[in-house]
Amino acid sequence: MSIHVGIGGWTFEPWRGPFYPAGLAQKRELEYAGQHLTGIEINGTYYGSQKPETFANWAASVPDGFRFSVKASRFTTNRKVLKEGAASIEKFLTQGLTRLGDRLGPIHWQFMATKKFDRDDFAGFLDLLPDTQDGLKLRHAIEVRDESFRDPAFIDMLRERNMAVVFADSDEFPCIDEQTADFTYARLQRSQEDVETGYDAKALDGWAKRARDWAQGDRDVYLFFISGAKVRNPAAAQALIAKLD
Numbered sequence: 001m002s003i004h005v006g007i008g009g010w011t012f013e014p015w016r017g018p019f020y021p022a023g024l025a026q027k028r029e030l031e032y033a034g035q036h037l038t039g040i041e042i043n044g045t046y047y048g049s050q051k052p053e054t055f056a057n058w059a060a061s062v063p064d065g066f067r068f069s070v071k072a073s074r075f076t077t078n079r080k081v082l083k084e085g086a087a088s089i090e091k092f093l094t095q096g097l098t099r100l101g102d103r104l105g106p107i108h109w110q111f112m113a114t115k116k117f118d119r120d121d122f123a124g125f126l127d128l129l130p131d132t133q134d135g136l137k138l139r140h141a142i143e144v145r146d147e148s149f150r151d152p153a154f155i156d157m158l159r160e161r162n163m164a165v166v167f168a169d170s171d172e173f174p175c176i177d178e179q180t181a182d183f184t185y186a187r188l189q190r191s192q193e194d195v196e197t198g199y200d201a202k203a204l205d206g207w208a209k210r211a212r213d214w215a216q217g218d219r220d221v222y223l224f225f226i227s228g229a230k231v232r233n234p235a236a237a238q239a240l241i242a243k244l245d
Contacts, residue, residue: 003211003221004039004067004105005241007233019234034062037237039069041108041187041224045097046071052096059103067105069141069185069222070097077111083124098134105222106139106164106185113145113173119153126161141166141185141222145173155180170227183220186211191228191236198229198236208243 010033011026019036020029033040042058044050058068073092079085098104109129129140142158143166158165158180165176167186188207191198199207207223214221223240225233 003215003223003244005211005223005237005244006037006039006041006225007033007237008041008224008226009043010040012230014231015234018231030058030061033234034066037234038065038241039067039105039222039224041069041071041226043071045092045095046074046110049073049091049095050097052099055096055099059100062103064102066103067222068100068103069105069108069224070100071108071110077109077115082118082121083128085125086128089128093130093133093138098136101136104136106141106183108141108143108166108185110143110166111145115144116146117144117148117151117154119151119157122154123157126157126163129161129163139181139183140164141181141183143168143187144176147174150174150176179214179219183222184214186214186221186223187226188223188236189225189227191225191230191232193229193232195229195232196235197239198225198232199239204236204239204243207240211240211244 010030016022016024020032024032073088075088076085076092130138132138140161140163142163144154145168155165155178162181164181164183164185165178167177167184168175168189169186170189197204211221211223225236
């Protein structure tokens with residue numbers, strides 16, 4: 001059973017004090033986060049490319065067992081015709097992200113709320129996502145944000161390809177609660193600023209139970225506290241890790 005719990009990114013000024021100790025150099029924030037969390041969703045890759053050396057440095061900053069998920073470039077997913085995006089997908093996957101090595105978790109492909117399910121186009125897009133890159137196995141987590149994706153055809157095409165549909169606990173976007181791969185990817189987006197740990201003890205107990213249930217049968221689980229009261233997300237992740245331990 002492998003459950004990785006973390007946050008989105010690691011550079012956020014309001015975390016300096018509530019999470020990062022006073023006086024900690026910014027260049028050491030990832031190292032500190034790696035000591036207190038078990039996963040991070042990298043968001044910077046959504047907006048632009050990184051250098052191979054950057055990924056290698058990130059990997060060296062965190063301990064064994066830590067996992068990064070990598071958010072795919074917006075140029076791969078914010079397209080009118082998805083299946084015509086082979087070049088942008090290749091550019092994203094060849095920028096050096098495999099330098100993360102065994103710290104690489106799933107690739108997170110997030111679609112805008114305006115993107116609706118088109119069976120042929122979406123199948124064509126999924127067929128462009130490789131199983132490996134530079135000899136490293138890839139896992140793909142697909143986050144959709146429109147009700148049209150509740151179509152059984154969408155769920156079937158993910159299962160056929162061993163790709164996970166992202167479980168989104170959100171007030172804004174639909175939650176598709178289906179297990180379509182040999183791992184689970186969840187994004188929790190309801191943390192509250194007036195709760196020190198973002199979620200109260202009862203809610204965290206519920207998520208701990210759910211994470212353990214998802215992990216049955218040697219499934220990996222990736223669970224990230226995203227959005228909501230962002231300032232509380234590191235505390236929420238730490239509290240959940242404590243309950244899982």
